[in-house]
Amino acid sequence: MSLVxxxxxxxxxxxxxxxxxxxxxxxxxxxxxxxMGELRRGAVAIIGDMLVAxxxxxxxxxxxxxxxxxxxxxxxxGRRASVLKLRAYDGDIARMALPEDRALVAALADPAGDxxxxxxxxxxxxxxxxxxxxxxxxxxxxxxxxxxxxxxxAILAPLRRRENPVGMIHAAxxxxxxxxxxxxxxxxxxxxxxxxxxLAEDARVFGFRPSDGGPDHFAIMIGxxxxxxxxxxxxxxxxxxxDQLGSLKCDCGPQxxxxxxxxxxxxxxxxxxxxxxxxxxxxxxKLRAYxxxxxxxxxxxxxxxxxxxxxxxxxKVAALMLESLGFGAVEVMTNNPRKTDAFERNGIxxxxxxxxxxxxxxxxxxxxxxxxxRSGHLL
Numbered sequence: 001m002s003l004v005x006x007x008x009x010x011x012x013x014x015x016x017x018x019x020x021x022x023x024x025x026x027x028x029x030x031x032x033x034x035x036m037g038e039l040r041r042g043a044v045a046i047i048g049d050m051l052v053a054x055x056x057x058x059x060x061x062x063x064x065x066x067x068x069x070x071x072x073x074x075x076x077x078g079r080r081a082s083v084l085k086l087r088a089y090d091g092d093i094a095r096m097a098l099p100e101d102r103a104l105v106a107a108l109a110d111p112a113g114d115x116x117x118x119x120x121x122x123x124x125x126x127x128x129x130x131x132x133x134x135x136x137x138x139x140x141x142x143x144x145x146x147x148x149x150x151x152x153x154a155i156l157a158p159l160r161r162r163e164n165p166v167g168m169i170h171a172a173x174x175x176x177x178x179x180x181x182x183x184x185x186x187x188x189x190x191x192x193x194x195x196x197x198x199l200a201e202d203a204r205v206f207g208f209r210p211s212d213g214g215p216d217h218f219a220i221m222i223g224x225x226x227x228x229x230x231x232x233x234x235x236x237x238x239x240x241x242x243d244q245l246g247s248l249k250c251d252c253g254p255q256x257x258x259x260x261x262x263x264x265x266x267x268x269x270x271x272x273x274x275x276x277x278x279x280x281x282x283x284x285x286k287l288r289a290y291x292x293x294x295x296x297x298x299x300x301x302x303x304x305x306x307x308x309x310x311x312x313x314x315x316k317v318a319a320l321m322l323e324s325l326g327f328g329a330v331e332v333m334t335n336n337p338r339k340t341d342a343f344e345r346n347g348i349x350x351x352x353x354x355x356x357x358x359x360x361x362x363x364x365x366x367x368x369x370x371x372x373x374r375s376g377h378l379l
Contacts, residue, residue, distance in 0.1 A: 029213040031171035032179035036148035038169050046159060046170030047144075050137045054145055055109040055153035063102045063155070072098040072157040073126065074105060075138040080153065080307035084108065084120060089127040093139050096123045098155060109153035111305040112288065115295055134158065140173055143180050149282030152307040179212055186211040187320045195220075199257060200264035208321055215275035219321050220260070223268030230329040230351035232269030234259035235318045235339055237276040240283055249290065250367060254359025259333050262356075270325065272318050279303070280312030298370040310375055315339060319346035335377045353378075 035052075038045040042057040044066075053062060055074060066072040073095045076086070081094035088094040099105055107113055108120060128135050134156050141154040159165070192206040197220075206219040225231040236259065242252030256271075263269035278286030285306060292302035300310045319342075322330065329349040332340050333356045340350045357379055360368055371377040 027213075028175040028179040029211075031169075031175045032144065032147065033213060034169045035144055035171055035176065039145060039150060040148050044165075044168060046165060046168050047141055047176060048137050048173045049159045050134060050141075051157045051159055051165070052137070052141045052144075053155045054148070054150050055105055055155050056145075056151040058102075058155060060102060063105070066155055066157055067098055067100055069157050072155055073134060073138070074098050074108065075134075075142055075154045075156060076108065077142060077152045077307040079304040079309065080109075080111075081125070083111065083114070083305050084123075086121070086123060087125050089125055090135050090139070093135075093142060095126045095134065095138055097126075099123075105155070109151045109307075110288070111292060114305065137173060140176055140180075144176060146281070146308070146312065147180060149284055151285070151288075182210075182212060182314070182316060185316065185320070187217075187317065187324055189324055190216075197260060199260040202264075206321075206325065208317075208324065210317065217275055217317055217321060218273045219325060220271040220273065221325065222260070222263045222270070225268035225270065225327070227326040227328075230331045230349070231322075231327045232263055232266050232333065232354065233322065233327075233330040234263070234269075234271045234333040234356070235274060235315060235343075236271055237274045237279065237313060240277060241286070248361045248363040249293075250364055251359030255356055258358040259356060262333065262354075270322070270327070272321055274313075274315075274318060276313045279310070280314070281306070281308050293367075298374070299367055300370060300374045311338065315342035316346050319343060319348045322348055335371075335379055337376055337378065 035045045035047065039054040040057060042059040042062070044051055044053045044062055046052065053066065076094050078088035078092045078094060081088040086094045086096070104120065107117060138154065138156055141156060142152045145154055146152050187208045187210055190207050190209050192204055195203055195205045197203045200222045202223055204221045206221065208217045208219065236256055239250060239252035241247035242250045243256050246253055259271055263271060277283050281303065285308070288306055289299065289302040292305055293299060297305060303310050329351055330343060331352050331354050332343060332350055333354045334340065335356055340353055343350050355378065368379055372379045
């Protein structure tokens with residue numbers, strides 16, 4: 001029986017056979033937030049019956065303790081493993097015996113120094129039939145690292161029966177998986193107010209708070225769009241560098257302003273402002289991706305070298321926002337066919353796609369060309 005299925009009947013966290021672990025109260029999102037907090041501060045948490053830590057943040061004394069156990073593994077995504085020429089026997093992850101050198105582990109997780117130190121092996125990665133006990137928790141822990149906006153690389157070791165890790169945060173695999181998958185995600189519309197904008201004076205901003213405790217999202221409604229026909233919509237993922245700082249490396253800021261202006265000219269519509277920085281990898285990792293682009297890698301390869309997919313966003317929340325506002329069909333302002341597919345998958349009918357090709361500069365010309373050639377954007 002897998003660890004996930006064994007633990008999922010429990011309501012308050014995993015309890016070991018010999019009752020050495022105490023339960024963690026609260027919702028699934030509470031458990032996820034606490035585990036993410038531990039990983040971000042370099043501490044160790046427990047998922048199921050595995051000790052887990054972030055390869056990026058783990059403190060030196062805790063790393064030494066992991067290595068001294070003799071059974072710890074380093075887990076990388078299949079994308080990062082491909083860069084390092086490692087076999088990912090478990091599909092989307094690769095696992096290897098934890099190296100003794102903490103600096104080497106950091107270099108395996110972070111591609112910043114790959115060009116200066118390209119040869120890091122050889123290493124042997126495990127097949128699922130060699131070490132079956134940690135495959136699912138390994139995969140889940142990498143997902144938790146992603147959700148915590150850390151590099152997707154983790155260190156794991158099995159919790160021993162006589163160990164009593166007092167004070168450690170721990171949770172069942174199913175609790176974390178439920179929170180990450182958003183299977184029961186709901187949105188609370190917590191406030192709205194008239195906010196006249198320079199590009200659209202007749203604008204009203206609605207705030208939405210996810211039931212899982214994730215970041216707030218906002219909808220800007222211009223005019224009073226009829227609910228009986230498709231509404232003109234832009235689903236815009238936040239981009240601090242483009243929207244706020246005026247970065248020339250992307251087209252996000254010009255798209256945001258052009259969408260607002262076009263909706264205002266149309267007379268009515270909605271702009272969804274989604275808390276999904278850096279295509280879902282977060283600001284810190286977006287900066288890492290930019291640094292890799294400075295080394296000559298395109299935007300897709302930069303994400304892959306970091307261990308991420310080229311787009312980690314989830315547009316389910318966009319569909320829920322539209323449903324809350326009373327819309328069931330849209331005209332989507334986008335150059336990305338994946339967005340139209342995402343709306344359809346989440347129950348929102350797409351009447352047509354409206355192109356939004358603005359913001360090309362000398363600095364982002366190659367970036368936009370890559371989006372067209374490798375990510376299918378229609379530019």
